[in-house]
Amino acid sequence: MSFDYFTFLRGLLPILDNRRSENGPTDPTYVTLLKLVKDFADQMASMDRDENSLRHLVDTILDFGSQVSGDLGLRELLRQSTPSTPKGLTSGGTGQRRGAAPSGDTFGAPPPRNFEEPQTGDTNMAIETAKEINSLIDSWPLSGESSSEPRTKAPARQIQVTARSMSGEPTTEFEPQTRYDLRFFVATPSSGSLAEGNVDVTDVPKAGLQARWIVTSTDVEFLSVSPRGIVEKQGDTWACDFPLEIPGDGESEVVSLNVRTTEVTGNLMVRILVAGEEYRKLDVKLGFGAKVIEDAVCTAPGHIRLRPTHEWTTPPEHLAFYIGARDTHISTIRGANEYGSAEWTAKIATLKNPIDNVRKALEKFRIAAETHVNSLDVTDMLSRLKQERWKPYDWGACATVNVACPSDSAYTKALHDLAHVGYTLFDTCFPPDSRLRAILESLPPGSRTDFIWTSRGAVDWVSHVPWALMYMKSVEPFESVDCSQFFGLHFRIGSTSYESNQPSKALGDPAQVSALHFLYWGSNPNDDIGAQSSWQRNEFKSWARHHLVPNDPKSQDRKSQVILALANPGPRPAGILYFYCQCSVKDGSEPILQFGEDARIEDTVEEKEFGQKVLTDAPFIFANACTTASSVALGASELEASFFRRDVRAFLGTESRVPVVLASRFAWLFFQFFLRRVDPKPMAAGEALAQSRMFLWSQYGNLGGLFYCLVNRYDLFLASADEVKQLKESTNE
Structure with a gap:
């Protein structure tokens, strides 16, 4: 048929x-x-x-x-x-x-x-x-037109980048050690534009978009900008920062940047921010046949300037740090101060040992703290969540926890060592007396800090920095550790490491989105992971639109079910893929998911068996297994990277091995927030992680939330596109 x-x-x-x-x-x-x-x-x-x-x-x-x-x-x-x-x-x-x-x-x-x-x-x-x-x-009317009026299609508009010689002649070819005038604007397509590829401007509201354009280069010298803007140099990076509105229709104003080429082919990166958020970015190559070589839509126009739904989920300030080759541009999304740019000095060579030492210390802390962080009862957690007093309206007030924390010497030493290496990492990224450090130290607790550091436009790049494990104070011998000084308990942390093709912040209507749970199937009665997997299976099977993979842990084709679901997740739209199993990553380059007690072929799934096609529904990945996000400092986590190559929205993983019961309870807790079970209003994935960390710490003195990290798309909501747009008009409680 x-x-x-x-x-x-x-x-x-x-x-x-x-x-x-x-x-x-x-x-x-x-x-x-x-x-x-x-x-x-x-x-x-x-x-x-x-x-x-x-x-x-x-x-x-x-x-x-x-x-x-x-x-x-x-x-x-x-x-x-x-x-x-x-x-x-x-x-x-x-x-x-x-x-x-x-x-x-x-x-x-x-x-x-x-x-x-x-x-x-x-x-x-x-x-x-x-x-x-x-x-x-x-004959049907469109957008208020009467049926008798002919419909006319609005002319297409594009981001335009053109160049002129100093005599005013348009050009597309450049000579070294020569001055040119680069012009940035939005207009209908023209033959003289250097722009190629996906540079169309669509879905702009009638009121337009008040945009901030940031142009950077390490091999083109910036001389001046008009009619307004700032030109400065940080290290060996030139930067130009200017406002240029993208109008609701018609052409924009023109901004001119006077530049001088060098002996080598020039490259520029253009980042366009709207309400402090990354809206678009493109790369421009100034050589023979110069053109815009790449353009990306970072955020859907209708999903910019979203307001938090509650006072207790509202950060006092919100800054985004766009890390480039040798500079960082700071964008204020919430707050009174504008910071411009600052020098960025951290490199792969200087970060390798501090990152490795943090992960080693976290593993030792896991061993010392296992009994304490595993002591979580779901009935008690649910009872507390139903009450009002747990909500962190003031993160500063949560610095002092009114619960007993372990005082044994092994725990105390492991925590002290973790704080010590966490401070070294903080000190390496944000040196004393640096402007970036002063900015971070001035932010009140609970502020949101987004670190955007991708391979695009960077001289060297660290794919995964354990931001949450940084510690903001020097640690002296025999000194008590103030856990509120860990980044993950002091700030809401956003981290973007991969370029995304998914500008929407809407994962989909919660009444339609499916969640797939890939669960460990080991059944040895002495296997704690198997016991927790069984508990999760019984818990999640009763949740609407949650599907278990394999559907029967004893089925003969259970590995095949996993492989097929990884290649083509369903029922669709499959918006959430959750994994609870063991994971071996070696140095991060050879991830293997283990679903049974032994690493037998029939119980393991290698990365090469995951499939490589783009995941059509662009899901959210929660890899709740050992060291799913970490790698050696010089490389990327292949598990993490393999999913981003398939167009996922965000990846929630672990920094090291995680105590078994904690991992199970943390997943349950995170889903209470993200799946809108605690509160019916949408909560972003990054906020759900921040609330989970703070809940465990404030209620139980439990640092388990620091084992987890979110990569890309902090503001990802289990909500329809229309519901996310409505957050623009919502007001805080």
């Missing part, structure tokens, strides 16, 4: 009409869906219709519907249009992510027949039917 595209097209009309009737022609969902259906009808009415394009359009429409509360009735329409239910579109509800190349098995096997065969009556009659539908759609 084949997929009936005409039934699907006809069925879209009442869905459109209902949305228009209920919300009016200016409703964003109606407007977007109308455009998608128009494209679909255009293709259906064509004699040259292409099935791949049609399949991709169906997937795109379903994908859009999955982001809208209630799904608009598209799933039921899909069933009506599919006599033989296609694989991949049954329980998840969506097809491919918009913009992805259509895959050959989207509709399962057998594939739909080619459109050269008529599917609903005679081909000519079908085309005429599509044309009639097309004419009907053309």
Whole structure:
């Protein structure tokens, strides 16, 4: 049987009409869906219709519907249009992510027949039917237009970077030791622009975007900027910082940067911030045939300037530190002070030993603290979460914990040693008397600090820095450790290490998103991991849309279930992939997940068995296994990196081995926050981690939260795109 595209097209009309009737022609969902259906009808009415394009359009429409509360009735329409239910579109509800190349098995096997065969009556009659539908759609109003007014498409706009010689002549080729005038603006595409690739400017609100543009280079000298802006040099990095609004429509103002090339080919990085957040960034190469060689959309325009939902989840200040080759640009997202830029001196060579020493000390602390950090009772935790007094309105007041912490010598020494090496790491990244250190030390407890350090634009790069384990005070012999001075208990910490292709902060509607739990299946009665895995299996199987992998820990094909689910997670949309098992990473380059007591082939899954295709739903990964995020300081964690190559949003991992019971309880606690079980309002993944750390510390004197780290997308919400946009209008309690 084949997929009936005409039934699907006809069925879209009442869905459109209902949305228009209920919300009016200016409703964003109606407007977007109308455009998608128009494209679909255009293709259906064509004699040259292409099935791949049609399949991709169906997937795109379903994908859009999955982001809208209630799904608009598209799933039921899909069933009506599919006599033989296609694989991949049954329980998840969506097809491919918009913009992805259509895959050959989207509709399962057998594939739909080619459109050269008529599917609903005679081909000519079908085309005429599509044309009639097309004419009907053309008559429908869009964004407040009357039906009698013709619709006109707004002209495309792009980020433009052009160059002129000092005599005013446009140029695209550059000579060394020569001055040029670089011009930055937003306008319709022009033949003189250096910009190529994905530089389109879309979805800008009518009021426009007040943007801050930061241009940096280590091999192009910056001389002056006009009509406004700042040019400065930090170390060997030139930087220019200027405001330039991206208007809601039309062209922007032009900012000119006067530069001098050097003997080598020049490279510039342009970072565009909106409300302090990274909106876009692109690289410009000044050589023969100069052009913008790469452009990335970092944050969806509708997901910028989101407000926290509660007073107790609101940081007093919020700074973002964009680390470059030899400088750091500080962006104030919440707070009164603007800091500009400061010198960055840390390098791979200087960070290697401090990072290695922190991880070694954390492993020794794990051994000494295991009994204490494992002493967590879920019933008691749930009882406390239901009360109001645990909420950390003032992180400074949480510095003194009114619970008994271990006082035995082994614990005390291990904690002292961890603080000692944590301070060395802090001292290396933020030296005494440096401007960056002064800024950090001035921030009140509970402030949010985002560290954005990726391989792009960096001379050297450390893929994973254990920020939470830094300690902010020098540690003297026999001196007590003030645990509130650990970064992870002093700040909310965001960390971005990988370039992302996912600008949205919405993971998906919680009523639709599925979570997959890849759980250890060892059954030895003396195996603590097996006991905790069994507890988790019993706990999570009762949660809606949570699926266990393997479904039966005793099944013969349990390893195959894991491999297949890693390659193609489902039911879709599969937004959360959670792992509770053992993990061996060696130096970080050879990750192996172990699901049984022994490292036998049938109980282990190597990274090469994970699959390499992009994960269509761009999920959130929680790898709750030993040392899932760490690596030697000179390399990247291959487990972490392998998932980011597959387009995941964020990765929550562990810095070292984690006590078994703590790991199990921490996962439960994190999910209480992130899955909106403690509170019905959306909570970002990074905030859920921060609250979990603070809850364990303030309620139990438990430092277990410091074993965990989040990489990329602090502000990732289990919420639909529309619900995330509504956070812009929400107010704090």
